[in-house]
Amino acid sequence: MSFWSLTSSNFIPNLVKKGEAVILFQIDKNSQVPVYRQIIQKIIHFIDEGILIAGNPLPATRILAAKLEVNRSTVYRAYQELISLGYIESEPGSYTRVRKRIQPVPLDTPRKSRIRWSQRSTDFGRALYRTYENFHPEYTTPESSKDVINLSQLDLDPRLFPVDDFRRCINQVFSLHGSPMLQYGSYPGYAPLRKTISLRLRMHGISIAPDEILITSGAQQAIDLILRLLIRKSDTVAVEMPTYANFIPLLRGHQAEIMGIPMLEEGMDLEYFQRSMKKRLPALLYTIPNFHNPTGITTSQEHREKLLTLCGIHGIPIVEDGFEEDMKYLGRVVLPIKSIDHNGVVIYLGTFSKVLFPGIRIGWIAADMECIRRLTAIKRFTDISTNQVVQIALDQFIRLGYYDLNIRRLHRIFRKRMQHALSAMETYMPAHVTWTKPLGGYTIWVHLHNSVDENRLKQRMLANGVLVSHGSYFFVNGRHRDAVRLSISRLNEEEIEVGIKRFSKVLTDL
Amino acid sequence: MSFWSLTSSNFIPNLVKKGEAVILFQIDKNSQVPVYRQIIQKIIHFIDEGILIAGNPLPATRILAAKLEVNRSTVYRAYQELISLGYIESEPGSYTRVRKRIQPVPLDTPRKSRIRWSQRSTDFGRALYRTYENFHPEYTTPESSKDVINLSQLDLDPRLFPVDDFRRCINQVFSLHGSPMLQYGSYPGYAPLRKTISLRLRMHGISIAPDEILITSGAQQAIDLILRLLIRKSDTVAVEMPTYANFIPLLRGHQAEIMGIPMLEEGMDLEYFQRSMKKRLPALLYTIPNFHNPTGITTSQEHREKLLTLCGIHGIPIVEDGFEEDMKYLGRVVLPIKSIDHNGVVIYLGTFSKVLFPGIRIGWIAADMECIRRLTAIKRFTDISTNQVVQIALDQFIRLGYYDLNIRRLHRIFRKRMQHALSAMETYMPAHVTWTKPLGGYTIWVHLHNSVDENRLKQRMLANGVLVSHGSYFFVNGRHRDAVRLSISRLNEEEIEVGIKRFSKVLTDL
Numbered sequence A, B: 001m002s003f004w005s006l007t008s009s010n011f012i013p014n015l016v017k018k019g020e021a022v023i024l025f026q027i028d029k030n031s032q033v034p035v036y037r038q039i040i041q042k043i044i045h046f047i048d049e050g051i052l053i054a055g056n057p058l059p060a061t062r063i064l065a066a067k068l069e070v071n072r073s074t075v076y077r078a079y080q081e082l083i084s085l086g087y088i089e090s091e092p093g094s095y096t097r098v099r100k101r102i103q104p105v106p107l108d109t110p111r112k113s114r115i116r117w118s119q120r121s122t123d124f125g126r127a128l129y130r131t132y133e134n135f136h137p138e139y140t141t142p143e144s145s146k147d148v149i150n151l152s153q154l155d156l157d158p159r160l161f162p163v164d165d166f167r168r169c170i171n172q173v174f175s176l177h178g179s180p181m182l183q184y185g186s187y188p189g190y191a192p193l194r195k196t197i198s199l200r201l202r203m204h205g206i207s208i209a210p211d212e213i214l215i216t217s218g219a220q221q222a223i224d225l226i227l228r229l230l231i232r233k234s235d236t237v238a239v240e241m242p243t244y245a246n247f248i249p250l251l252r253g254h255q256a257e258i259m260g261i262p263m264l265e266e267g268m269d270l271e272y273f274q275r276s277m278k279k280r281l282p283a284l285l286y287t288i289p290n291f292h293n294p295t296g297i298t299t300s301q302e303h304r305e306k307l308l309t310l311c312g313i314h315g316i317p318i319v320e321d322g323f324e325e326d327m328k329y330l331g332r333v334v335l336p337i338k339s340i341d342h343n344g345v346v347i348y349l350g351t352f353s354k355v356l357f358p359g360i361r362i363g364w365i366a367a368d369m370e371c372i373r374r375l376t377a378i379k380r381f382t383d384i385s386t387n388q389v390v391q392i393a394l395d396q397f398i399r400l401g402y403y404d405l406n407i408r409r410l411h412r413i414f415r416k417r418m419q420h421a422l423s424a425m426e427t428y429m430p431a432h433v434t435w436t437k438p439l440g441g442y443t444i445w446v447h448l449h450n451s452v453d454e455n456r457l458k459q460r461m462l463a464n465g466v467l468v469s470h471g472s473y474f475f476v477n478g479r480h481r482d483a484v485r486l487s488i489s490r491l492n493e494e495e496i497e498v499g500i501k502r503f504s505k506v507l508t509d510l
Helices: A035-048 A061-068 A072-084 A123-133 A163-177 A191-203 A218-230 A247-253 A270-279 A301-314 A369-382 A388-399 A402-428 A454-464 A493-509 B035-048 B061-068 B072-084 B123-132 B163-177 B191-203 B218-230 B247-253 B270-279 B301-314 B369-382 B388-399 B402-428 B454-464 B493-509
Strands: A015-017 A020-023 A088-090 A096-098 A149-151 A213-216 A236-241 A257-264 A284-287 A318-321 A346-351 A363-366 A443-447 A466-470 A483-487 B015-017 B020-023 B088-090 B096-098 B149-151 B213-216 B236-241 B257-264 B284-287 B318-321 B346-351 B363-366 B443-447 B466-470 B483-487
Touching: A035 A061, A035 A072, A061 A072, A072 A088, A072 B301, A123 A247, A123 B218, A123 B369, A149 A493, A163 A388, A163 A402, A163 B163, A191 A213, A191 A346, A191 A363, A191 A388, A213 A218, A213 A369, A218 A247, A218 A284, A218 A318, A218 A346, A218 A363, A218 A369, A218 B123, A218 B369, A236 A247, A236 A270, A247 A257, A247 B369, A257 A270, A270 A301, A284 A301, A301 A318, A301 B072, A363 A369, A369 B123, A369 B218, A369 B247, A388 A402, A388 B388, A402 A443, A402 A493, A454 A466, A454 A493, A466 A493, A483 A493, B035 B061, B035 B072, B061 B072, B072 B088, B123 B247, B149 B493, B163 B388, B163 B402, B191 B213, B191 B346, B191 B363, B191 B388, B213 B218, B213 B369, B218 B247, B218 B284, B218 B318, B218 B346, B218 B363, B218 B369, B236 B247, B236 B270, B247 B257, B257 B270, B270 B301, B284 B301, B301 B318, B363 B369, B388 B402, B402 B443, B402 B493, B454 B466, B454 B493, B466 B493, B483 B493
Parallel strands: A149 A466, A236 A257, A236 A284, A284 A318, A318 A346, B149 B466, B236 B257, B236 B284, B284 B318, B318 B346
Antiparallel strands: A015 A020, A088 A096, A213 A363, A346 A363, A443 A483, A466 A483, B015 B020, B088 B096, B213 B363, B346 B363, B443 B483, B466 B483
C-alpha cells in the first residue's frame, strides 16, 4: 500500500521505500494555472509515469486539501475530473483509487479486427466488394511501360483540360461570393447552375425547368440515386448488352434482375425487348442513345420514338444517359429521347466528366418534378449536397462562354481524331475484323469474330505497347469475349494511329 | 396523293393544287455543303414547315437522282439519314413516305408524368421523402426578418472562414499540379490527404495508417456508407437519445430498428444499454462522445472504456462520430474511443465541415483496413470518388499550417463565446430551466421542464427575434418537447447575449 506525503511549499523528488511510494508535490498558488488543474496534472503525471499504479489509494479530499492548504472543494473538483478522465475511481465507503486504464493503441502496431466484416456485410456491400477487387474494365498504363498507348481508358485527354480558364473562374467567384460560397449548398444544387443547365438542355431540344434538375456528384451518383429510389430487390432492369461497365456491378449490388437487350447496328433490339417484356415487365430501362458506351452507336430518331412509345405504354421509366451529349461532332444531331418525352417518362442524366474534367464530380438529373424531389430527398440524407465551390465556379465557367469555346475546340480536335482513327482501322485491321463508325464520342467497338481470353490478350497487348478494353466487362455474364472497346479520348492522332497499328499486330499474332 | 416536281437550276415557290403539293427545290453544286446534306436539309425544311405531311410519298431515289442530276447513291445516303432521323420511313416494295414524327415537347409547357413516382418508390425512397418535406431541425432565418438571432443553425460562422488562405492554396495547387488534379481521384481518396489526416489523428491519440482512411463527401456520406455496408432491413442500431437529427431519417430509410439509449449527464446510460442488449443485440452503435449533438456532453474516459468493453465483448461495431474533435477549447482533452480500440471495433468518422467550412464536402472514415476496403468498394460504384481538386487544396491548406492556425483562432474565439453564452444563461434564464455546460463544440442543451409545442414556440421566437432548435427533432419518436438546442456556432458574443436574452423572454411569455 502506498503512502502520500505532501507539501505546498517545496518540491522533493519522490522516494520509493520498501514498496511504499512516498510522493511529494508542489502547488504553485501564484501560477496562472488554477490549483485544481495543477492537482490533476500532477496526479496524471504520476500515473502516466507508473509512479502510481492501478489499485493505489489516493488521500481523502479532506486530508489532501488540508495538506495543500487549499479548499476541499478544489480537491473534490480535481478528483471529479480525474474520475471523468478515467484515471481514478471511487466507490462509496471506500478509498478513491487509481484505475486500471485501457492504454492507447501504440502507434503503428499491426492490428486485427475482432469484427468479421465479411460476415457482417449486407448483400449490397458483399456484391460490390466482390467486384471491386477484380474489376478493371479500363486498364491503367503500368508505371514500368510509359510508352504504352492506352486505348482503354475513357477519360478525356488531360492535355485538353481548360485548366487556366477554370482556375480564373474559381478566383473570380471567390472575389464575387466570398465566404457564403463555402457554406452548405442547397440540396438540389446551386440554383444558378441549375438554370444554366436548363438553358443548355434547350439547345438539345429538352424543355426542362431549373426545379426539374438535381445536381449530383457525377453521373455515377445520379445512377445510384435513381436505383435507390426505384429498384427493389429482384426488380428487373432492362439494359443494352453491352452497356456501361460500371453500371453492371451497381445493379448487382441493388440485387436487380438484369434484362440484357442485345445491341444491333441501330441500337437495342426492340423486338427482343418487346418479347422479353411480356415475360417480365422491367421497373426501369437504361439506355445510352448517343455514342453508346461501349459500342459508339447513335440510335435513330425512329428507334428513339419506338422505345419511348413502348416504355410509355407500359409505364417503364427510361433512364437516358446523355453522358457525351455535347460530343456530337460528325453528321447530323439526333435529339435526346427526353426532347420528345411528353409524358414525363424519361429520367435524363448528364455529366461534365467527359467534356470538361471528371475531378470536379459534377453531373445532373433532369426529370419530372416529383421524381426530382424524391431523388433530392435521398441525396439530402445521404450526402446533404454537392460541393458548392465547384458548382459556382462551373456556373461562371459556362456563363462566361468558356464551356462553349471548350466544346467547339473539342469538336474540332475529335472530329479529326475520330476520322483518323477510323481510317487507321481501315488501313491496319485484319480482314476478318469489323467495327462501328461513331458520329461522336470517343469509343469504337471492334468485333474480332474470335473469342479471345482476357489475360492472354492483355499480356500480348503489353508486349506490343498498346491497351484496349476487353469486351467481357460490358456484358452481364462476362462470356462475350469476341469484342473489344477502343477509346480515343486520351490520345492525339499520331498516338491513335500507332496504337491501332500495334493493336492490329496483337490481333494478327494471337 | 402528292406529286413532286424538281429542278436543279431554279427555285420556284411551292404550289398546292387540289390537295396535291408541287414542291420544287434547288441544289447548289458549287456550295460548301455536300449535295446529300442539301437534300436532307430541304426535305427536313418541307416537313418541319408542314409542306410535306405524314403519309406523303417521296420520289424513288432513281427518279430524284435523275431530276437533280446527281448520283443515285447521293440520294440514297440522304434518304438513309432521313430515316435515321425519323423524318421518313420506307417499307420494302413500297414508296418511301413522310413519317408521323413525335414532336419535341414545347418549351415551358406544364407536364404531368405518366409514372406514379410515389407508387414506384422503394421503402428507402419513401421514408426519406416523407421526412424531407417536413424536416427542419435547424431553422433558417426568414428573409423578411434579418435581425432575427439564429441560435438554431449548427453551421460555423461564415465570418470566420479562412477564405483567402484557402483560395491561396487552390491557386498554389493549380500551379503545382495542373491538369492531373482535375482527373478522377483515387477511390479511397487523395493519398497525401489520407496521410495528412492519419498524422493529425495521432494528435488525438489515434494510431491509424493512411490505408485505413477513406475520404468521403462529408460525414453524412460516411454514415450512409457505413449503413449500406452493415445494416440489413430490421437490424437494430443503438443510438443516444437525443442524437444527431439527420441520422434518424437515414436510419428509417435503411429500415433499421432504432434502440434509443437515454443520455444521462455523463453520456448514454450504459446500464440501460446493457439491459436492452439482452433483448436484442444491435448490429451497430452510434455515439458522439465529444460535444455530443445536441446535448454538448463530453463523456468521461471511464464511460468510453466501459462502452468499448461492452461492445467489444458482444462484437458490436461502434461508429464514433468525431465531427467536432478539434473543437476542444475548455478543460482537459478526453481522447477518442478509437484511441484505445485494440480490437478494430471502432469506425471513427470526422469532417472539416464544422471547423473549416462545409461547402467543400470533405469528411473521412478511419477504421479497420478490411472495413475500409469494403466501404471503398461501395463508394467506388456509387459516386466513384470525392472531388479531387478540393482534396488537394485542403491537403495543402493543412500542410502549410493554415489549418492549425485556424483551429487555434477558433479555440480563442469560441472559448470566449461559450463562456459568454453560459454566463448569459445564468443571467437571463428563468429559474426552472437547466442546461448543459459543454467543454467544446457549439451546442448547449436546455431542459425546459415543460412540454412546448413546436409551432407555438417557433411563432413566439420569431415574434421575439430569436430562433433555437426544438428538441423533438433529436429524438426518434418526436415526443420529447421539453428541451431545445442552442447553437452558438454562427454568432459573436454580443449576438449570443442578445439571443439568449430574447429566448429567455420567449420562455417567460410562453
